Amino acid sequence: MKLAKKNILVTGVPGIGKTTLIGKIFAGLRDFHPAGFYTQEIREGGIRKGFELISLDGRRGILSHTGIKSHYRVSRYGVDVKGFEDFLDSIAFLDPKTGLVIIDEIGKMECLSDKFKRLVKEILDSEKLVIATIALKGGGLIAEIKKRDDIRLLEMTQSNRESLPSEILRYVLTFL
DSSP: OOOOOOEEEEEOSTTSSHHHHHHHHHHHHGGGOOEEEEEEEEEETTEEEEEEEEETTSOEEEEEETTOOOSOEETTEEEOHHHHHHHHHTSOTTOTTOOEEEEEEESTTGGGOHHHHHHHHHHHHSSSEEEEEEOSSOSHHHHHHHTOTTEEEEEOOTTTTTTHHHHHHHHHHTTO
């Protein structure tokens, strides 16, 4: 029996608008009380300095910053893995009342956390519907997830970035 493709993953080049897409999808599905988070650039003087975490209920944390001293690094950013894991603990991903999970993103910084990797696998294996962004490139968990039978992998491009939110919302509503 083929598994239903209940998990929707969106990939695409950096800067194409995946986080903006997640915001539109969250706005369209807010009444279903999803659990999850999105990331937002931290800019200082017009220069990207890091990434902030924002839960769907408004709590905030720091994922990475050029000023963070950490042996966990992606490019010029120090990644606060412990802070990220504490932030994850505050979100009701696996609560029985949570039927929809939104994650922005499954990327290199997030995958430095073993807790995050275990959590993502557990959520994808659950009955919960998942909408997530995922890095275009990457091995390990990123590559593993893309090969799953229960995901629908969509690539966001310049030509579909305007139509993709409504396409995803229509698809998701068939599961809710």
